Amino acid sequence: MTPSLPFFTLARIAWRSLFIQAGFSPDAMQTLGLLYALQPAWPHLYAEPEAQAAASKRHLTPFNTHPYAAAAMVGGILHYELLLARGEGNAEEIAHFKTTLMGPLAALGDGFFWLSLRPATGAVGVALVPLLGEWAPVAFLVAYNFVHLVARTWLFVEGYELGARVVPRLKELKVPTWSNRLRTVTAAASAGVGAWLTQRFGALTGGESALLAALVCFGLGAVGVWMVEKKVPPLALLYGAAGLAGTASVLW
């Protein structure tokens, strides 16, 4: 009988891939997570227990990528394991797929999800606080997870169907262009929130001085950006701002 992976097993593997970082350690990194995700596939691909153990051992080498991009890696590994089980591929192809793609996919995932989408949706979520109040975090979750969950599902399916040919498909998405746009959104939304805070809570400093206090905060924000760029630790900036405001409240 030709080895194949039933839909339910694929769904189970996709679900398990959500735990890819559960057993993260400095040396093995996500290897335990990969082992856990792939485990339901072995009985369908290899009839002999020895062959199943050999398949499991193939994936005990260090593995690390972006947790969302891991969906493409898990799908791709299944693609090549299926070829191997059918006698149409070899184990070197699987190792080559892992070693050549986990780094670039990690860079792509870090750049888009961690350094662009998450900051942008987070900053917009915060900027929605004046309008939506306690519903702003919900808006953030919906916006972020719409992209996140669609991307993770798509990456798994494309990886499974195409193997290494998922790379040209990813290029078509023009991820760096979207990343740059999202970073602009982050800067604009964050600065807008800073200005809103000075006005909203500057009023607490008392009547006529409120506008002046807000202007000082505005200057503090500009100096703050410059200081962070000059490698001043963010914690020092946070405490410095609190100290300045506290001192001003005594002297004013």
Place this chain on the structure above:
Amino acid sequence: MALERRAFLQAMFSRPLVAATVEGVLLGDVLSGLYVGLVFELFFLGGASLGGAHPDHDTLPAVSAASMAAAMGISSGADATPAMWALAILICAPFGRSGLWLENRLDKRARKYFGRAVRATDSGELGRAARQNLRAMWPQFVFYGLLCAAAAASGPTLASFVASAPASVLRALTWSYPAMGVAAAAVAVAASHAARKNSIAFLSASVTAAVMVALRLRGEG
């Protein structure tokens, strides 16, 4: 939330804005959670786990500060004030570093689960090998849960400090809340890595400030 941050899914339920607001809802003071979470969300906006190196822990200070601020409010018999939010932020902000230290310790501890998985694979127990992945999760759940509970438990003590503090201290704390918000926004702008971020930020802040001043003047008029 301690597990969702890294071990499972990463759907951002553990982000400061969400986690602190949920904590506020649970403790009956949603505004404390929201406004404490807002500052920490901006402060930790650029943090990312890259190549196995972790950033400061963003959930721990946010949840601890939200618990602390809400508990202070409850002890005082009303909702927490901006002075209480500021005090909670000032106390809990360094927890990001402590959380990172703990996270690295727990990662090192997880090595033993990998060793067990290798041995189980060698002896043909593939199911047992795979399950080691889930066993590595429980210490995170226990440690972070205990730390957040401790922060909430410290709330009443701090509330008595705030109640007995001179007016000048309360005034200083009240003033420091928007200042810390602005500092956090500056950290976020710098971490955005956007091309022309300074001019974009200046334009956005100016427009927002102008709109708010106009709205205020219209209200007074």
